[in-house]
Amino acid sequence: MPKKPRIEDAETQALMEAGTQSVEWVREEFAQADLADKRLNRRLVKTAEHLARSPLSPINEACGDWASTQAAYRLFDNARASPRAILAPHVQETAKRMAGCGGPVLVMQDTVFFSYGQHPATRGLGPIGKSNKAHDRGLIMHNALAFSTLGVPLGILSQTVWARREVPEGEGRQEKIKRLQCTPVEETPHAEGNEESAKWLRALTETMARAPAGVPVITVADRESDFFEFLTQAEELRAHYLIRARTDRTLVPEDSAGCDHMLEALSLAPALGSLTIAVPGNGGRKARTATIAVRIASVTVKPPQRRGHAQSSAASEPVSLTVIGATETAPSAGSEAISWVLLTNLAVPDFASAAEKIAWYGLRWGIETWHKVLKSGCKVEDCLLETAERLSRYLTLFSIIGVRLMHVAHLARAQPDGPATAVFSWKEIEALHVRVHNTRPPRDPISLRDAVRMVGQLGGHLGRTGDGEPGMTVLWRGWMRLYETVIALQAGRQAGLIDSG
Template identity: 35%
Template sequence: MGWAAEEFRTLDLGDGRLDARAVLLAERLAGKPTESIPNACSGWAETQGAYRFLSNAKTDWQALLKPHWTCSEERMRAHPVVLNIQDTTELDFNGRATAGLGPLSYEAQRGMYLHPTYAVSPTREPLGVLDAWMWAREAKGKDGKRGGIVESTRWIEGYERVAERALALPQVRQVYVADREADILALLRRAQELQHAADYLIRCRHNRVLPNDGKLWEQVAQAPVLGKVAFELPGGRGTVARPVTQSLRAQVVELSDGKVGTLHVTCLLAQEIDPPAGVKPVVWRLLSNRCHRPPYRSQCVIGM
């Protein structure tokens, strides 16, 4: 049995021919992931079959991914910690005659957005794609405002799905990992409402005012050094690869929840030590709900 047949063994689209086509198409696209459907398929007949499959109402994306989700959860059981990485990707179909598209980064661009959750082990073993939030933006109105969904919802719903898996697999520590767009109070509040069923690790975007009138980043910078971490920074975007050593500081802080309550979060500061002359130091600020204070369900261990 090939990998695709094994991964889709529980697939049920209501027609055995559709199930078989799904397995074949998965093998073809995985074999040539950068190619178009015609170039990935073996001949015109197979290409026509792929397009018929994709246009069939029974081939809903959730139905297709359901067996993969099941397999992914099974793979998770072998790991004490799973990182659920989230980010947003633009699908640019500019110039294509495709219905249902909307603006991208520029109003004239046409396409849609995809926000998946990619699960990996701390040793970078891929475990599966476990969620996907997709939408097309509405065009801006004459007043310059854009209607439609509240796009920040994707970060909150992403955490909710991770929390659901944490409850279903209590022996596996689920960690929600997100970039600075996820640094929103609504997400931190939602995690608290769900009793922090899953951990989160979010790139800190806002230097918030603290109840004592101090600022978050400056206060954490005064915390004692807990240790150091060293790694090789990859090259790219006009920079060369180089070794980096960072000091680590962390502090539990109290934040306003933007309503009438408070949130306790751990802010971690990773700051480069002695960067090369003329090079911007590598500084990361992260928010986590792993801390020493109640009501969190697990005790704090800084790092993973």
């Protein structure tokens, strides 16, 4: 077997040292697992290996035989294998990868909804839409996922899975506003409405507790995180943040250049320069580039009004921060203009610093890609484990597997000329050549880009000019078929049908 060379890029090499060969990474990732039973620890590793080899398959197909399938079902049904206990060793390994980055780490917070309404027999679910109807039920997951400033996924620092309580029937908009204003954010964090804001606070606290000492950590999040208690808790924890504004907040004029509101302060600030950014496509929007004008304003935000018994627990001191405006100057016909208003407690003294923060916020798409991997790639919503508790453990385990695949796919794009052996085992490279080219691999190591493209071909990527690099969904399909080929080659050798040369 050829010796695995080191990757020239120090950050990439540090990331890969967590384990890169075949599913051996599973053993290293879960080496510190402690489920209070050595047999249960071994069962966790074995189940993770089965699912990692065949991420698109149902549990019984991925496990391959009835004994392994039963062991997996027992794992997901065991109270000692809690989501927190399953995640714990991965969090430790994530911290090691963060320490190896040699720079700031961006921790993306976001929420994803998993629908299991198509499985009416599943117990313990809650509403995930605007109704309490049976077809609109499932689980909610909130995550804090760490990335390097190059966009390399490092791992999960915080994760919470829960079922939402029933939405009050017949509640109008004004009644909802009054109820939320009268409810402290810390109360009933799993109920519908502003109470769910507690998920952001919990993830922020766990992020700061679990991040390695000496590593600058910046929490990045969308508009849902823009509530006053998040800003004040960040101050208490000395945590840095970069979030998108949801409302035009009221300011302390004497500390905000005489302005009463945030958007007024931003509009009066001079444009520092312009940037060209890539706008990713989605189901209703084509990918494009946009030119945006950049402004910054230093402001002090007043605490919002709270009513009822929420007043006693509400923050009363104003918060000072910097507002970054990024507005598209000439949107193309038919395209909605980009207009970002970002809030941060980081120092933003000039245009270069503002441009850096805008680029960091642009990497937030990475956590949404990860959610797509879980839902469209792994098809975790097809799982038939029948209870919310079992599904929570299953989702946690697949979340870790999803980070691994994103890691490999990103490295192929960030370090395309690096050797494939930095990520793939020799058995996997051999299986790729046999399956795609019907031949043995060459003696000289192939590039990481070539290997990932072959995985994409196995998943249905055509590789034509203009097709671009394979996406996450086809990589999942290719990943599954790759491991099927690896297993077939191993079985053939053991049976003496294939030589070992």
